[in-house]
Structure formats: C-alpha cells, structure tokens
Amino acid sequence: xxxxxxxxxxxxxxxxIFKDDNIVSTASVLSGFDQEEAATEVLSKALENAGxxxxxxxxxxxxxxxxxxxxxxxxxxTTITANAAGAHFLFPSVRTVIxxxxxxxxxxxxxxxxxxxxxxxxxxxxxxxxxxxEAMARALEVDIATMGELSLKSTKQIPMNAQCTIFAxxxxxxxxxxxxxxxxxxxxxxxxxxxxxxxxxxxxGIEQDVALIGGVAxxxxxxxxxxxNFGFDLLVPKELIAPEYVSALGAAIIAKExxxx
Amino acid sequence: MVETKYPTEALKCWNKAKELREKYYEDYAKxxxxxxxxxxxxxxxxxxxxxxxxxxxxxxxxxxxxASVAFNDKFAQECHxxxxxxxxxxxxxxxxxxxWGSAILNKYAFPQFSDEFPKPDFMWQDHICCSHAKxxxxxxxxxxxxxxxxIDVSVGPYEQLTDHKINYVVKQxxxxxxxxxxxxxxxxxxxxLIKAVYNEFRTCHYWSAICTLNKTIPAPLDEKSMYSLYVLxxxxxxxxxxxDFYEKELYPDIQDRVKRGIAAVGNEQCRVMTDTQPPWAFLxxxxxxxxxxxxxxxxxxxxxxxxLWEDQEDGTWGPRSIPNIELTNRDxxxxxxxxxxxxxxxWQHFYHPKLKSDMMIRIxxxxxxxxxxxxxxxxxxxxxxxxxxxxxxIQKAGFPVxxxxxxxxxxxxxDLPRTMKRIxxxxxxxxxxxxxx
Numbered sequence: 081x082x083x084x085x086x087x088x089x090x091x092x093x094x095x096x097i098f099k100d101d102n103i104v105s106t107a108s109v110l111s112g113f114d115q116e117e118a119a120t121e122v123l124s125k126a127l128e129n130a131g132x133x134x135x136x137x138x139x140x141x142x143x144x145x146x147x148x149x150x151x152x153x154x155x156x157x158t159t160i161t162a163n164a165a166g167a168h169f170l171f172p173s174v175r176t177v178i179x180x181x182x183x184x185x186x187x188x189x190x191x192x193x194x195x196x197x198x199x200x201x202x203x204x205x206x207x208x209x210x211x212x213x214e215a216m217a218r219a220l221e222v223d224i225a226t227m228g229e230l231s232l233k234s235t236k237q238i239p240m241n242a243q244c245t246i247f248a249x250x251x252x253x254x255x256x257x258x259x260x261x262x263x264x265x266x267x268x269x270x271x272x273x274x275x276x277x278x279x280x281x282x283x284x285g286i287e288q289d290v291a292l293i294g295g296v297a298x299x300x301x302x303x304x305x306x307x308x309n310f311g312f313d314l315l316v317p318k319e320l321i322a323p324e325y326v327s328a329l330g331a332a333i334i335a336k337e338x339x340x341x
Numbered sequence: 342m343v344e345t346k347y348p349t350e351a352l353k354c355w356n357k358a359k360e361l362r363e364k365y366y367e368d369y370a371k372x373x374x375x376x377x378x379x380x381x382x383x384x385x386x387x388x389x390x391x392x393x394x395x396x397x398x399x400x401x402x403x404x405x406x407x408a409s410v411a412f413n414d415k416f417a418q419e420c421h422x423x424x425x426x427x428x429x430x431x432x433x434x435x436x437x438x439x440x441w442g443s444a445i446l447n448k449y450a451f452p453q454f455s456d457e458f459p460k461p462d463f464m465w466q467d468h469i470c471c472s473h474a475k476x477x478x479x480x481x482x483x484x485x486x487x488x489x490x491x492i493d494v495s496v497g498p499y500e501q502l503t504d505h506k507i508n509y510v511v512k513q514x515x516x517x518x519x520x521x522x523x524x525x526x527x528x529x530x531x532x533x534l535i536k537a538v539y540n541e542f543r544t545c546h547y548w549s550a551i552c553t554l555n556k557t558i559p560a561p562l563d564e565k566s567m568y569s570l571y572v573l574x575x576x577x578x579x580x581x582x583x584x585d586f587y588e589k590e591l592y593p594d595i596q597d598r599v600k601r602g603i604a605a606v607g608n609e610q611c612r613v614m615t616d617t618q619p620p621w622a623f624l625x626x627x628x629x630x631x632x633x634x635x636x637x638x639x640x641x642x643x644x645x646x647x648x649l650w651e652d653q654e655d656g657t658w659g660p661r662s663i664p665n666i667e668l669t670n671r672d673x674x675x676x677x678x679x680x681x682x683x684x685x686x687x688w689q690h691f692y693h694p695k696l697k698s699d700m701m702i703r704i705x706x707x708x709x710x711x712x713x714x715x716x717x718x719x720x721x722x723x724x725x726x727x728x729x730x731x732x733x734x735i736q737k738a739g740f741p742v743x744x745x746x747x748x749x750x751x752x753x754x755x756d757l758p759r760t761m762k763r764i765x766x767x768x769x770x771x772x773x774x775x776x777x778x
Contacts (some may be wrong), residue, residue, distance in 0.1 A: 161770070
C-alpha cells in the first residue's frame with residue numbers, strides 16, 4: 081500500500097511517500113501564501129521522484145499549521161500526533177521528542193507505542209524557533225547554512241539575556257559593537273534557543289531516549305548546544321530522512337494505519 | 342434535526358437567570374432615583390453586612406462587572422487603553438482594569454440603564470487577593486474620593502482555623518458596621534443582617550448542590566451555561582432573590598434533567614474541567630469542545646467561588662450543610678458569616694497550591710473526568726497562583742492536562758485559532774474524535 085503525508089508548515093511544505101514501511105520519496109517547497117498550491121506542487125514533485133501516479137496513493141493525511149488548506153487530503157492529524165508517529169518509527173526507543181520548526185517549538189512525551197502522553201507548545205514567541213536563527217543570521221550578515229559550523233569554533237560562553245527575538249537582536253548588535261567574534265555570538269544564539277526549548281521539555285519531563293526533529297535540527301551548532309544542556313546526545317534523524325520530514329513521515333504512517341495497514 | 346446520543350433541551354429557568362442579572366445592574370444604576378444607596382466592592386466581600394442598612398441598598402460587584410466588560414471586547418479594549426493612558430501597567434488584574442477603565446471613561450457596561458458610570462456611595466471590600474484592596478483604593482481616587490472600608494480575611498487555611506482568627510475577622514466586621522452608619526447616616530438593622538446571612542447560607546449550599554448533580558453522566562449542565570448561573574451568587578449571594586432562585590427554581594430544574602437523562606451536550610463522550618476564569622470574549626471555545634462531544638462539567642472556580650463544600654457521609658464531596666443554628670444578635674450573625682466564608686474553597690489556595698490540587702483531583706475523580714484544561718490566566722494573578730504546580734499534581738494523579746495561555750479580560754492576550762489547534766491535539770491524544778457534521 082502506498083500512502084502520503086503532507087506537512088504544511090509555516091515556511092515549507094514537506095511530503096513523504098510511504099510504501100510497505102519504506103520511505104520512497106520526499107520533497108519540499110516553500111509554503112508561500114497559497115498552501116493548497118504548495119501542497120499540489122510538492123505532491124507532483126514527490127510523485128515524479130518516485131515514478132508514481134497520483135492514483136497509486138491510497139490515502140493522504142495532512143498535518144502542520146496549514147493542514148486545513150489542503151482540500152485534497154483524505155484526512156488530517158495535528159503536528160504533535162504526526163511527530164509522535166514519525167519519531168517512534170525512526171527511533172522506537174524514543175520517549176521524548178523535541179520539534180523545532182520555523183515558527184514554533186514543540187515538545188512531547190510518548191509511550192512505547194508512540195502514543196502522545198503529554199505535550200507543550202511555544203506558540204506565543206519565535207525566540208525558541210527557527211525564525212529566531214534567521215533573524216540573527218541577518219543581523220550578523222552570515223549565511224544561515226554556515227551558522228552551525230561557525231558556532232562550533234567558539235570556545236566562549238556568552239549568556240543572552242533577552243527573552244524576545246527583537247530585544248535579542250539588539251543584544252546581538254551590542255555584541256557586534258563590542259567586537260565580539262561572530263562564532264561566539266552565534267553560539268550564544270544557539271545556546272539561547274536551546275535554553276528556551278530545554279526549559280519547555282523540563283515542564284513535561286525528560287525521559288530518554290530524546291529525539292530532536294524539525295528544520296532546526298539540521299544545525300550542528302544547535303545540536304551541540306542541546307546536547308550540552310541535556311548532558312547526553314539527542315537522537316537526530318540522519319540516515320533514513322532529514323529531520324524536517326519527520327512530521328510528514330508520521331502523517332504518512334497514520335495514513336497507512338487509517339487504511340488498516 | 343441532528344440525532345444525538347442523549348436528549349437535550351434548554352433550561353427552564355434560563356430566561357429568569359438573565360432577567361435577574363439585568364435587574365441587578367439596572368437597580369444599581371437607578372438606586373439614587375429611588376432614594377437608595379449604592380456600594381461597590383468585590384464578589385467575595387461580606388455583602389450580607391451592608392444589607393443591614395436597608396432594603397434599598399444596591400451593590401456593584403467588581404469581578405462580574407469586569408467580566409461583563411470583557412465579554413464586550415470592543416468596550417474592554419477602550420477600558421484597557423484608558424487605564425494604560427493613565428499609566429497603569431498592562432499586566433495588572435484585567436477585571437480591575439476594566440472597572441477602572443469604566444470609571445475613567447465614565448461609561449457603564451450597561452448603557453441601557455445609565456449614560457454614565459454610576460458612582461458608589463461607599464466601597465465595601467475584603468482582602469485576600471493582592472489586587473483586591475488596591476483595586477478599590479485606586480477606584481476611590483479615580484471616582485473622586487469614595488469612602489472605602491476593607492476587611493482583611495487572610496487568616497490562613499480553613500483546616501487551621503481557630504477562635505482567635507475568627508475573632509480577628511469579626512472585630513473588623515463590627516468596626517465596619519459602625520463605619521457604615523457613619524458614612525451613610527443610617528441606623529443599622531440587625532434583623533436584616535440576620536436575614537441576609539441565612540440567605541447566603543442557602544445560596545452557597547444550593548449552588549454546590551447544583552454542581553454536585555453534574556457528577557451524573559450525561560452532565561445536565563455545561564460550564565458555559567454555568568457561567569450565566571453562578572454569576573447570580575457573585576452579584577449578591579446574600580439576597581433573597583438569589584437564594585430563592587437557586588433553591589426553588591434552578592436546583593429542581595437540574596434535578597429534573599438528571600431524572601430524565603437530559604444532557605447539556607447531546608453527544609457527550611468526553612468530560613473535562615477547566616480552571617480559573619475563562620477568556621470571556623472567547624466562550625466559543627466551549628462550543629468548539631462540543632464538536633468532540635466534550636463537556637466541561639465546571640471547575641473548582643465555578644464550583645468554589647460561591648459554593649461551599651464538605652465531605653458527605655459516603656465520603657464524597659458535596660454541598661456544605663446549611664448551619665442548623667438560630668442567630669439572635671449581631672455578633673452571632675457576624676461570627677457565623679465569618680466562619681462560613683472562611684471555608685470558601687477558592688480562598689484556600691492563596692495559602693498553598695497543594696490545597697487547590699487536592700480539591701481539583703477530587704473533582705477529577707468524582708466527576709469522572711477524562712482530562713483537564715488549565716487556563717494560565719495572565720489576567721488574574723490570584724487564581725493563577727500555583728497553577729503550574731496544580732498541573733503537575735493532577736498529571737501525577739493520572740489525569741491528562743492541557744494548559745493554555747490567555748487572559749480573562751484582555752483579549753489581546755488570547756489566541757483563539759491556536760487554542761483550538763491545541764484542543765485538537767489534546768483531543769487526539771485522548772483518542773477522542775470530532776463528530777462529522
């Protein structure tokens with residue numbers, strides 16, 4: 081049976097096509113203003129990659145902030161539920177999941193079957209999400225893709241006091257004026273986001289293993305900050321799929337389950 | 342008509358409840374036209390005491406008034422902007438800011454009864470919440486120096502009550518009566534006081550008895566409707582009309598619904614409770630829950646703000662019995678009134694979150710809940726105090742909890758679509774599916 085999960089996020093729309101418990105295709109496009117159009121485009125891309133026809137997909141489940149806009153989806157599930165299913169598939173030992181996307185940070189506890197036990201969402205402030213890193217990259221005039229590697233060169237810990245992206249940007253500008261090295265500022269940015277999300281995880285309780293997913297989990301500097309906070313290495317998807325696709329993967333798995341598969 | 346699992350129908354006394362509330366706000370606005378007295382104070386103030394000044398004494402309780410303003414989000418925003426323009430901080434009690442805003446703008450939330458904000462002749466308050474006494478101190482200044490009397494009731498939890506602590510409150514009440522005579526120029530009538538105290542016993546007892554009936558599956562009442570009913574107790578708990586309404590109309594109405602299996606939510610399949618005041622401008626959240634067949638059976642807030650509770654013979658939580666005592670003089674009446682009020686559930690958790698957690702867990706078990714929705718209410722520091730600890734305790738007791746952030750009286754701090762998404766996630770985690778309509 082072939083199913084698909086589409087995660088319509090605030091920045092990117094991702095898809096996973098799932099066949100017989102295997103990931104056969106993934107694709108990603110910018111969500112833009114028309115999420116339905118983005119979902120249609122990402123579906124076409126993924127089908128083309130896999131050499132499949134639309135009619136071969138038996139069930140499509142949508143998730144993410146824009147899931148209601150995808151009219152052709154057969155069903156929908158919330159991001160938390162999709163995250164749980166995707167993370168459990170990749171790491172059956174996982175009990176805590178941290179998902180940091182462009183707009184939101186989410187944390188969840190799951191049981192041994194991948195069922196959600198508790199969750200928390202940072203939904204009022206972007207200071208704990210990917211948008212924060214983007215804003216800081218602009219302020220520092222560095223390519224966002226290089227931030228992870230740059231921050232690993234830092235040997236200095238600089239506390240960032242601001243709780244808000246706007247004020248944090250002022251703080252970064254002050255550090256620039258003090259001639260602080262870019263790598264040290266970038267590490268401070270990663271540490272600040274890590275602190276916010278670690279605090280949110282502590283609210284629901286930490287149970288190992290802990291997985292880190294979402295687009296920000298591609299940033300090796302941020303992973304390093306998180307690992308230091310937790311005192312152990314978090315599980316980050318790598319081989320089977322990139323971390324930003326875990327929610328779409330979960331939706332595809334749920335699509336299969338809903339068909340009795 | 343959509344077929345539901347259980348029959349539903351409107352409450353028989355619904356319109357009466359609405360009329361009583363309207364009349365309360367009209368009576369306050371027009372009190373002076375009839376030669377009466379107006380006073381303002383909190384919903385927790387000892388309103389039985391000013392009742393001894395005569396039968397033409399009308400009150401405006403601040404919290405339900407603040408909630409009425411909040412329900413009208415446009416007017417609430419005007420009030421907030423007016424208070425902020427005066428230099429008051431945005432993170433203060435939002436009911437208080439709604440009240441102050443009305444005073445600053447000189448606009449009443451019920452313009453059908455008055456073009457202006459009706460000034461009280463005196464202010465009668467008690468002090469357990471840190472915002473309460475300050476509220477009326479500032480309001481007094483804003484309204485040109487209204488005489489204010491406040492009674493300190495922060496004597497510790499009821500389980501540690503002593504005669505010494507009761508005396509501390511009762512002595513202030515005696516002083517308060519002398520003060521009332523001075524500021525109004527009226528002689529005090531102890532018979533009216535005693536009558537009001539008996540009324541308050543009935544109001545508090547029957548409201549709890551009504552909430553107890555919600556242990557039934559399906560629940561005969563949903564919390565959104567309860568807000569329109571408990572409010573009468575917060576307006577004037579010592580009034581005969583409140584006590585009579587609860588005892589003679591609402592209680593029999595709900596008993597009858599239980600007997601006939603009438604549900605508040607026709608497809609009830611999930612039972613939750615909330616906590617603290619709701620975001621008043623967004624009560625449609627409760628209607629959204631109904632799409633999942635989810636009924637909010639109430640909360641410690643709706644149960645315990647006015648209702649008084651005690652252990653029943655079978656070990657369950659139920660209404661505190663009406664004291665079987667004969668009150669013959671002022672001191673006896675004040676002593677009984679003080680002791681009665683100091684057992685109020687919603688006063689206990691000002692002393693320790695555990696006291697609140699214990700009561701909430703009891704509700705979760707006895708009202709057979711599937712989960713709990715906790716409003717991290719930025720508008721009320723008093724009732725949100727310790728709520729994060731309540732969450733942990735409730736979870737430890739085995740009940741899933743969904744916290745959500747908001748503000749009871751300031752809509753700028755509530756995000757409806759995201760709260761609905763959060764509800765979707767919570768319902769999914771409980772395994773509850775939305776009804777396809």
